[in-house]
Amino acid sequence: MTRAGKHIYTFLDDHLGIYDNPQGIEYIMNMDDSVFVVCNLNPPPEPYVDYGLIYPSQPFQTFVDDFQFSGTRALQTMTPDKLWALYQKGKVEIFCTIVVKVVFYALYFRLAKNNTMIVRDDYDQEHELGMVFTSPNQFLEYTESRFYVETGPQC
Template identity: 80%
Template sequence: MTRAAKHIYTFLDDHLGIYDNPQGIEFIMNLDDSVFVVSPINPPPEPYVDFGLIYPGQPFNTFVDDFQFSGTRALQALTPEKMWALYNKGKVEIYCTLVVKVIFYALYFRLAKNNRMIVRDDYDREHQLEMVFTNPQQFLDYTQSHFYQEGG
């Protein structure tokens, strides 16, 4: 582990594995040292929807390499724009979660090659779309239709 990675690990550990930076980006380090990064997009398309960017849980060293962090200041300064750049590289996904009473239904969308998207559910089942969604309503509409197809 690099010196920078050690500092970042200690920093997250000192925050009990959960840190929200000043830009509203949340870092979550799990017991297995995998790291999630979440950046909500506000406002969501509807009040019953959580919507944003998520870096899916990756081993700690992969997380540091993907974000090219040089130290804790970079962690504290991470912006939504950097998350969008990683989305465009296929490292970050868009999540769209329906929140109805106690029911949560989430799909995760990441860019693939040739103007396509990969859609993943909470059971890690994936399928490919032959298009790329570009606005929040498209993500919401697709998530809702998939939820109803699954019997929600």
Template identity: 80%
Template sequence: MTRAGKHIYTFLDDHLGIYDNPQGIEFIMNMDDSVFVVSPITPPPEPYADFGLIYPSQPFNTFVDDFQFSGTRALITMTPNKLWALYRKGKAEIYCTIVVKIILYALYFRLTENNKMIVRDDYDREHELGMVFTSPLQFLDYTQSHFFTEAG
């Protein structure tokens, strides 16, 4: 582990594995030392939806390498632009979650290197979409139609 990695690990550990930076980005280190990062996009397209960027759980060293962190200050000052850059590289995803009472239904969308869009559900089932979504409403509409198909 690099020196920067050791400092970041200690920083997250000192925060009991969960750190929300001033820009609203949440870093979560799991018990197995994997890390994922979440940045909500506000406002969501509808009040019953959560929408944002997520860096899916990765081993700690992969997390540090992907974000190219040089120290703990990079965690504190990181903006959503870094997650958008990782999204464009296919390493982060857009999540769209429908929240109705106690029902949660989430889909995760990521770009591939050849600019295709892959959608994944909570069961890690994936398929390629025929287009690349660009607006929050497209993500929400697709998630809703998929939810109704699964529930029906």
């Protein structure tokens, strides 16, 4: 592990594995040392929706390599723009989650080649869309339609 990696690991460990920086970026280090990063985007398209950017759980060294951190200051000063840049590279996903009382339904969208997107659910099932969504409402409408198909009454 690099020197920077050791400092970042210690920093996250000292924060009990969870650190929220002043720009609204949340870092979560799991018990297996994997890390994911979350940034909620405001405003969400509807009040019952969580919407944002997520770097899916990756081994610690992959996390450090993907973000090219040089030290703990980079954790503290990172902005959503860095996550958007990693989204453009297909390493970060957009999440759209319907949250109504006890209902929780999430889909994760990442860019793929040939102007398409890969959609992943919480069971890691993936499929490719023949388009790229660009507005929060497109993500919401697609998530709602999949939610109704998967949870609606069966004929």
